[in-house]
Amino acid sequence: MFLPAIIGVVMFLPGGRGICFGLTCTPAEYEVKEECCPMCNPGYYVYRHCTEDTSTTCAPCPASTYTDAHSGLEACRRCTVCDSSAGLRVKRECSSTSDTLCEPLEGHYCTDPIQDGCRGAVEHTKCKPGQSIKQTGTTYTDTVCIDCDSKTFSDGTFTTCKPHTQCELGYYITKEGTSSSDTECQMLLVPVMIAVTLLVVILVVTAVTVTAKVRIRRRGKRYFHFDQPFSLY
Incomplete structure (x- = not known):
């Protein structure tokens, strides 16, 4: 057939x-x-x-x-217009034989990629206080954030969570550290004042004691002068 x-x-x-x-x-x-x-x-x-x-x-x-x-x-x-309100800027200008190519603005990443270009972008996620930046955002990927544990902190701009400050000897904690702020320390003023007071007291007591001993010695010499034994004959 x-x-x-x-x-x-x-x-x-x-x-x-x-x-x-x-x-x-x-x-x-x-x-x-x-x-x-x-x-x-x-x-x-x-x-x-x-x-x-x-x-x-x-x-x-x-x-x-x-x-x-x-x-x-x-x-x-x-020609395509790279709209900044859409998170875009010009990567390659339009010509009579090719369309404009757009790319994400600084601090943005592409959400609608095309060959060699982009049709839409949004701003990178900003990590919150209490989070650190695990992965920095790129042209085609968003920023990745990670939460800090109870012994570390970050203001949202750190690439790693930092351990809380440990107050040194002679200092005390005025504010406990959180996931978003460090521990705050202050010098122990009361013990220092006590130590200074004790030192002053010791110096005063020492001065008084020395003065008393000197006076006693002087009096002793005076009594010894009038009480010398003598004979009537």
């Missing part, structure tokens, strides 16, 4: 126009009103379709428009 074959015939007219009968246009042509017209090159658009006497008339793309392939487009495509 034989299937009927479809035979296509293409008749090329002067000026490059081709009339198709049962045959699709070639890759370098586009179809319009059942006719095949030559495509325009990248960077151009169809200003006038081909006719029986003329080929396709092409014109350069105006500013801020482009075509990136051979086509039968009657207008160039508008």
Whole structure:
């Protein structure tokens, strides 16, 4: 059993126009009103379709428009605008043959990537106080945060949680450390004052004692002078 074959015939007219009968246009042509017209090159658009006497008339793309392939487009495509409100900035400027390429702003990462570019981005997560940065955000990944344990702390900008300060001898804790703040220490003023007071007391007592001994010695010498034994005969 034989299937009927479809035979296509293409008749090329002067000026490059081709009339198709049962045959699709070639890759370098586009179809319009059942006719095949030559495509325009990248960077151009169809200003006038081909006719029986003329080929396709092409014109350069105006500013801020482009075509990136051979086509039968009657207008160039508008260049993409990298919107800062969408977290984007220009990576490569638009040309007549290629669209604008966008990339994330500083401190943002791409949430809608395309080949060599990005169509949408959001700001990196900021770690909260009590968290450290486990992994810094990149162009295509968000920041990863990790919670500090009970013996460490971070203000949200540290890459690792830091251990709480241990108050040294002679200091006491004025504020216990938390996951978001360090321990606060202060010098022990009361013991120092007590020590100074004791030293003053000892010095005073010593001075009084020395003074008393000196006075006693002087009195002893005076009594010894008047009480010397003597004879009446």
